Amino acid sequence: MSSLVTFNQILPQARNDLRSVGAFNAANLETVLSIFRAAVRENSPVIIQVYQRLFNDERASLIAAMTERLAAEADIPIALHLDHGESLDQIRKAIALGYTSVMFDGSKYPLEKNIALTAEAATIAHDAGVTIEGEIGHVPFGDGLPELSSASEAVEFIEKTGVDVLAVSVGTAHGFYKCEPVLDIKRLREISQCVSQPLVLHGGTGVSVDQLRAAIGCGVAKINIATELQSFFLCGVAAEIKKNGEAFKPVDLYFKPVEEKLTDYIATKIRSFS
16 A cells, blocks of 8 residues: 655656656546556656645645545555645645645745745745745746746755755746747756756646657656646547537546546656656
């Protein structure tokens, strides 16, 4: 019988092995199940993460309960992570709900304030035996311009905050791209040579496998997939509704073929990260 794990139980080894653990954003039972089944099929550790917005109602709590139940019956390590936490209260709430890792995203602030707030969040997390992710630079949403991270900032940030893993900005963005992003691998390599902590790549949607593998070779041990996964799910449901027309079909039967295709898609991602 297994149980939920922290990042420190899976990501340092992943970095040493030059592989990355997939971090997939779940929003409902179907996406949680698909992530879990894909990881079991591939016999791979996995991160099920929940965007901070879902902590505004019962969803984050219910996803935690589902994930804990699945992890208790699995032979693979599963981490449950708060994605883009925006306040210390949200950090505390995630910990109280049983999340084994949290992110405090202070990247919208100047570096000094980001460091101060993240350090406080790190103390809260570590006192509870939970790992924490921080971010420097800024990975924008949509067409926003990225603020690229630097090696000197990475060293200062880790020394002053004590984060366990570090998200860096090297050319990705959240959401779909209008054209394929070009990662600054040279910058990423410089950061990797200066810090030993596992690095995180946000905005993994739409990045080519070759670029992802180059990033993994530079210490990226966690790759986030959110937009692409959730779009895949929604498009799958829409296709099933169109196929069935006006004929009634129970909701669970609508979702089953979508879950199967989503599981295949996630399994392919996990293999590409390994």
